[in-house]
Amino acid sequence: MSLRQKLALGFGGILVVIAVIGVHNISRITSLGQSIDVILRENYRSVVACQEMKEALDRMDSGAVFVLLGADEKGNEQIAKHDVMFEKALQIEVNNITLPLERGQVERLTHLFQQYRSSIKTMGNPAIGREARRRTYFSELQPLFQQIKETADDIQRMNQENMVAMDQKARRQAEVGQRQMYIMLLAATALSAAFLYLTGGWILRPITRLIRSAEEIRQGNLDLVVQNTSRDEIGQLSEAFNAMAASLREFRRTDQAKLLRVQRATQQALNSLPDVIAVLDPDGVIEVSTEAAREVFGLKPATWLQDLPYPWMTDLFEQALRGGHQTGPRETSGVVQHFVRGEELFFHPEAIPIMDSDKQTAGAVLVLSDVTRQRHQDELKGSVISTVSHQLKTPLTSVRMALHLLLEEKVGPLTEKQAELLVSAREEAERLDRILGELLDIGRIESGKAPMELRPVPPPEMVSEAVEPYRNAARDGGVSLTVALPDALPRVWVDPTQIAHVFANLLSNALKYTLPGGTISITAKEEEEFVRFRISDTGVGIPDRYLPRIFEQFFRVPEQGPGTGVGLGLAIVKDIVEAHGGTVGVESREGMGSTFHFSLRRTGRDAVEERKRT
Numbered sequence: 001m002s003l004r005q006k007l008a009l010g011f012g013g014i015l016v017v018i019a020v021i022g023v024h025n026i027s028r029i030t031s032l033g034q035s036i037d038v039i040l041r042e043n044y045r046s047v048v049a050c051q052e053m054k055e056a057l058d059r060m061d062s063g064a065v066f067v068l069l070g071a072d073e074k075g076n077e078q079i080a081k082h083d084v085m086f087e088k089a090l091q092i093e094v095n096n097i098t099l100p101l102e103r104g105q106v107e108r109l110t111h112l113f114q115q116y117r118s119s120i121k122t123m124g125n126p127a128i129g130r131e132a133r134r135r136t137y138f139s140e141l142q143p144l145f146q147q148i149k150e151t152a153d154d155i156q157r158m159n160q161e162n163m164v165a166m167d168q169k170a171r172r173q174a175e176v177g178q179r180q181m182y183i184m185l186l187a188a189t190a191l192s193a194a195f196l197y198l199t200g201g202w203i204l205r206p207i208t209r210l211i212r213s214a215e216e217i218r219q220g221n222l223d224l225v226v227q228n229t230s231r232d233e234i235g236q237l238s239e240a241f242n243a244m245a246a247s248l249r250e251f252r253r254t255d256q257a258k259l260l261r262v263q264r265a266t267q268q269a270l271n272s273l274p275d276v277i278a279v280l281d282p283d284g285v286i287e288v289s290t291e292a293a294r295e296v297f298g299l300k301p302a303t304w305l306q307d308l309p310y311p312w313m314t315d316l317f318e319q320a321l322r323g324g325h326q327t328g329p330r331e332t333s334g335v336v337q338h339f340v341r342g343e344e345l346f347f348h349p350e351a352i353p354i355m356d357s358d359k360q361t362a363g364a365v366l367v368l369s370d371v372t373r374q375r376h377q378d379e380l381k382g383s384v385i386s387t388v389s390h391q392l393k394t395p396l397t398s399v400r401m402a403l404h405l406l407l408e409e410k411v412g413p414l415t416e417k418q419a420e421l422l423v424s425a426r427e428e429a430e431r432l433d434r435i436l437g438e439l440l441d442i443g444r445i446e447s448g449k450a451p452m453e454l455r456p457v458p459p460p461e462m463v464s465e466a467v468e469p470y471r472n473a474a475r476d477g478g479v480s481l482t483v484a485l486p487d488a489l490p491r492v493w494v495d496p497t498q499i500a501h502v503f504a505n506l507l508s509n510a511l512k513y514t515l516p517g518g519t520i521s522i523t524a525k526e527e528e529e530f531v532r533f534r535i536s537d538t539g540v541g542i543p544d545r546y547l548p549r550i551f552e553q554f555f556r557v558p559e560q561g562p563g564t565g566v567g568l569g570l571a572i573v574k575d576i577v578e579a580h581g582g583t584v585g586v587e588s589r590e591g592m593g594s595t596f597h598f599s600l601r602r603t604g605r606d607a608v609e610e611r612k613r614t
Contacts, residue, residue, distance in 0.1 A: 320351035466503030478516030
């Protein structure tokens with residue numbers, strides 16, 4: 001049986017019950033209506049007619065009395081008027097005979113009225129004397145009057161008794177109908193409940209099983225099989241559901257096999273990598289990792305990152321999840337130190353978020369690149385540069401002294417050409433001396449040997465002292481130099497002597513590349529634990545392709561031509577700012593000017609830690 005047939009059977013049965021109850025009610029109401037119609041249409045009309053005849057007879061008797069008393073005109077008028085009314089009521093009764101004994105009484109009433117009418121006409125004849133009228137009234141009219149009234153009363157009582165009987169019959173029919181209605185309602189309720197129960201068994205229970213099965217599948221139980229006990233549409237749905245579950249089981253089996261292959265391949269690929277790499281889920285649990293990650297940092301699969309003794313690693317992971325972009329360590333050097341079996345190693349850590357199809361973070365990859373060799377190479381390079389610079393410093397000093405003595409003509413007079421050549425040689429020697437000085441400064445800063453005496457300094461005071469030496473040069477060059485700092489800036493931790501080199505390099509570059517009529521502005525803004533300073537100019541700008549290398553040692557923008565230094569100034573700026581625990585950057589558009597910015601730690605909640613670090 002199909003689902004449609006089951007529904008038709010269930011609801012059709014209820015409709016049949018409703019139809020039976022409706023037909024029965026209609027028949028009972030019709031029967032009661034007919035009983036009431038009999039009462040109103042038949043008996044009630046006869047009662048009213050008898051009452052009207054009795055009232056008309058009383059008026060005719062009164063008219064006879066008027067005639068007897070000598071008021072012939074008035075009495076005859078009243079008799080004639082009510083004679084017509086009696087006749088009309090009599091005709092109604094004649095035409096409304098409904099009871100078996102009623103007809104005989106009506107015929108007797110008609111006969112008596114004819115006699116009464118004849119006698120009253122005789123009495124009303126003017127030729128009859130008064131005494132004759134009196135005898136006629138008392139001997140004929142009065143007995144007929146009583147007989148007519150008694151007959152009319154009998155007919156009226158007969159119809160009233162029938163009305164009472166019909167009323168009782170209607171009441172009994174109503175009571176019987178009410179009992180039958182209760183019985184039929186109970187039967188209908190029972191049948192409806194039976195149909196609903198059957199319908200629930202046919203439809204609701206299979207659907208409930210499907211809902212429970214769907215919930216089980218949602219929870220991952222794909223081995224569930226829905227029982228199918230019918231061949232209707234729900235049975236077909238159950239079969240389709242089982243087929244879907246079977247497909248899902250097969251898909252899960254193949255998908256798990258594919259995932260296992262991918263995991264093994266990924267693990268093999270990761271094991272072949274020398275760097276420390278670990279993949280974490282959003283909760284910070286390590287899923288896969290390289291052999292180096294397991295051996296060096298203990299980043300083993302199924303390990304919670306927060307359980308490891310590396311808070312900086314947890315902080316890096318959380319930054320990547322919150323920001324949704326690649327992040328590095330907060331330390332300006334970007335390198336962490338770690339000892340493995342007594343050997344000092346250096347790693348550059350990064351956290352790369354894993355984004356799903358909805359651009360939501362689904363985990364992160366920790367990459368710790370081993371930069372130990374690069375670190376040692378940088379130290380060796382710095383050592384070589386420092387050694388060479390020191391070795392060149394002494395002969396360069398002798399050369400500068402000899403040039404000074406020659407230009408002072410201590411050893412004899414010079415020709416104009418000789419003096420010109422010696423001045424050029426002295427300028428180049430001075431330039432070489434500055435380069436050696438900058439190289440030595442870089443070496444000292446990178447090696448940590450440069451003394452850093454940090455103390456809290458108000459930004460307005462620091463900027464004012466740094467800018468003041470360049471105001472005359474800016475005014476002479478036709479450049480507007482402005483300072484706009486907020487009033488509520490917190491103090492910053494700086495070494496005033498070292499930070500003065502930062503402002504000196506940035507301001508001298510801004511003046512060098514800003515044409516007359518241009519503007520150089522210095523601003524600052526508080527950013528959480530830092531205060532960021534910005535030095536902007538309206539100069540020639542820097543091409544985009546050179547921006548990534550602008551802070552490298554010995555790098556110069558080719559388009560800016562010779563005579564612009566050897567490319568160590570911005571490298572020194574970067575080293576000094578990073579030694580202060582800040583960061584440095586640049587924004588520029590060719591022909592639109594440049595903005596160099598750097599950050600310094602503010603005083604406050606990190607003041608104690610900062611002082612310990614220095």
